[in-house]
Amino acid sequence: MSAVYPTVRGDESTDSISFAEACKSLEAENDSVRRQSSRHGLWIAVAVYLSFALPDQWLIPDVAPVTIASRFVVAAIALLTFEALRLAKAKIVWLDITCAAALLAGYLGWLYPAIGTRDVAAMSYYMIFGAIFMMGANLFFSFSFRLSVITSSFVLCAFFVTIEAYFPSSQIYKLAFGMFYISCFVFTSSINWRLNVERRNVLLNAAEARYQHWEASERGRSLLELSNTDYLTGINNRRALDLRLDECWAAWKDEGRDFVVFLIDVDFFKRFNDRYGHQEGDRCLTVVANALKAVVESSGGMIGRYGGEEFIVVMPAETPSIAMSLAEKIRMEVEFLAIAHDERPDDSPIVTVSIGAAFTREDVGEKVERIVREADLALYNAKASGRNCIRRFDPSLPRPDDNAGKLVPLLTAAIDRKLVSLVYQPIFDLTNGRAKAVEALMRLRMPDGTAVSPRTFIPVAERTGAILELGKWAIETACRDILMTDRMATVSVNVSPIQLRSPGFAASVADILARCGVSGSRLALEVTEGLDMDMQSEVLKCIADLRALGVEIWLDDFGSGFAGLSWLRAIEFQTVKVDRTFLHDCSNPRGLTMLQDMVSLIRNRGNTILVEGVETAAQLSLLKDLRIDRVQGFHMGMPVSAERLNAA
Known part of the structure; x- marks a missing residue:
């Protein structure tokens, strides 16, 4: 359909x-x-x-x-x-x-x-x-x-x-x-x-x-336009909007010209993709983008694709009431498109959008990222309010995670202040018992030395976009620590779906490999099956570009979510990492059978099998009996710094 x-x-x-x-x-x-x-x-x-x-x-x-x-x-x-x-x-x-x-x-x-x-x-x-x-x-x-x-x-x-x-x-x-x-x-x-x-x-x-001069000028103009254009929808991309945001921020700081930021999210878009397919999903985003562009640009604003199914609008704001009227016009314009969406869990049968709005104000902070963050929090409140609505940022309202909110400035400065580091856990080949690879794990500490759990800071980094710089830093650091020194043949690094959706991510990886002088075949990037990546076209294209560099793509935490089989069908992974819960459930017959079935499925597809979470000798013996290719866990080796890692 x-x-x-x-x-x-x-x-x-x-x-x-x-x-x-x-x-x-x-x-x-x-x-x-x-x-x-x-x-x-x-x-x-x-x-x-x-x-x-x-x-x-x-x-x-x-x-x-x-x-x-x-x-x-x-x-x-x-x-x-x-x-x-x-x-x-x-x-x-x-x-x-x-x-x-x-x-x-x-x-x-x-x-x-x-x-x-x-x-x-x-x-x-x-x-x-x-x-x-x-x-x-x-x-x-x-x-x-x-x-x-x-x-x-x-x-x-x-x-x-x-x-x-x-x-x-x-x-x-x-x-x-x-x-x-x-x-x-x-x-x-x-x-x-x-x-x-x-x-x-x-x-x-x-x-x-x-x-030739015209041709060169035209090529330059086309390349500039291409670098500022979202390849799917044809509207501005995040890079172009960042430039516009900087201009508006400078004008507000220097001349007091107020502006507003809207973050617009297509409601239940993952369900739309699952119901109609990704080609229809791409077409839906394109139609919505062009409709929004017509409304926004006629009012003197600028719209761009922020990532995935999110759009961002930056425009001058004479008064908040005028801006909120435009936001309502945007919401109604999408409703007017009447794009069918019968997989929504609510009563609406069509595609709608939720909008978060944030305005310049006295205590907005010293960086433009703050107003985008506030628009994101307003969007969060719009979703929590039932979607297909508009919410303006209110500093007096409770935030989704006040403790996590304290991490935002910390994550922004983490690299410069050396608050973030990597440790490496070895991955062993069961055929010879030797460590042939390591997984890079990110660690964050507060200025007073207190460790922050990855389960806490990674989601915050993804919401604020800090994961983009942190992710590139992690890849380059891992290449320098492990590959340039030949401590191990391969290093794997976890990547966020935000990174895979980000324009130019594959190019940045290529640049890191070139600067470090290492082959792409020695780097593995792990994508988590449980993450909601929707298999969007830009994600699949990014993965294809990475594979063209020789980079291995591993599927992490297989079995932890609901999209594992879809991912296995869509992408040819070199290695599939079975989630640790399946190994830990082998103490009962049903759990053992489940693990055996999963191993058979992966082996029949020709993927290398890696089981993580090996914590006992009995678990290791069981995996040897199942002829597992590779294992990882505290029983085999704890995460350590690069200096303490022994060369294979």
Whole structure:
């Protein structure tokens, strides 16, 4: 059976750029530069062209008035035409054609009046300057190769037509000056070709550089977005919310701008997963997340996934009443989705949420974690009040565990103050009686030296998130104490479901292994079967990532909860640790049969069997008879510090 969901539309717009678009962008930018270059070039060419009025007067004075007048007419028409086209924003090709036409008109407008001179000898030498028009077409202006060749070809043809018609008797002249013109044509056209190729290559290289720059920027933006986005729901992740929390905290401390934190929990979500399956569970979280996002962001807040089925909201709070109205709107929005949930133990048939709210106040403390903790306590009260409701943190109300609450600042500073340590209990191989591994066990003491039971401080560390830093510290310390010194071949460390749900946990383990220079196959992480991990997709993905590093995954306390068989089916554990209660119950036949059945089940699945809690010689003898692989317990070895641990 599948739950029914409303349609939720996500953002569909994306910004992208292709290499072709990068080329077009550069061509558009280059177009503006070429317009200015063509304009300046034409004005310079016109100035040079008109300056040749003086040689006209000296060399061919009899026709100079006509040639000079022609020069000014051609210059005026060329400039007026070009400026008109430029102001009309004509394409660059038309501006180039205008400049090319001006070159031809200038050459022909001077040449044909000039050949009417009586001083044939002077004119025959003066004609050599016609090559300047060819050079202008090929080298001075940035014409395309085709346009430059056409223009210079007209100049070349006009020259040969002129010397054939007006200088027919001088073959030496024709040969010498003809070779000169042809050489100019070939060489300048070749240079023009290379300049065009070079310009094209520069454009392509610039486009490639721009495209790569955009691509790198886009990758950076995508990676940043990915690092701040929850991969399942697509909303902000805990890292992004932590940054926002820090910003709001600083603004409140410096400027007195109040803000509120909501912790939102999907009610009875484990039962939803068990009833509909984890794919439907993931889909439910995604739909709820998008619905919450629409409500929160429209009110100027920021929402993210806090972990598992919990969400966190951070937003400015003008007044508590406005914020509580938004919280009620959030609660009703989830109700409005009407996602079926017929496995709830209460009377509600749909998915609902419980919300805890905490506001900035005078005695909230010096760290932002305090307000999150207060929102968590308010959420606890909401759940205790029947769920599908909102509770605001009230410092006068009793807390779930006042004694445990005193541990919060202690756990935060435990590593820096060296109040936390590890001891190691050996794990023996029954085939040869040798210790091949140790289990790292965390110990905490108060500043006065009083020991704190793990049963007391571990749940508090999980609720406050302190377990994340403590857990990484435990893994790195165990690697340094045991693996780097080769005291044992393998060390196992217990991990919390909070750690497995935390984004980047597998990456942090990989970083620790790399820094310590040890193989992942020497590290084992123990997950407790009795813990409510729901086999959520992020937990399974994290376990898969850890296995890819070579890290062994052990199932701890098998038989202590209700999800053991589901875990065995979903995950391939290298080792399964049987809970100590089954060994201790072997004093009666029924208990012995239960242990034998459990051992047969694990052995048939091919897992290594480890029984913990061995406290007597009789228990050890029984386990040898059952051909158990490994054992652990006070009878075999007490937990000791790394310095007191003997190498295997």
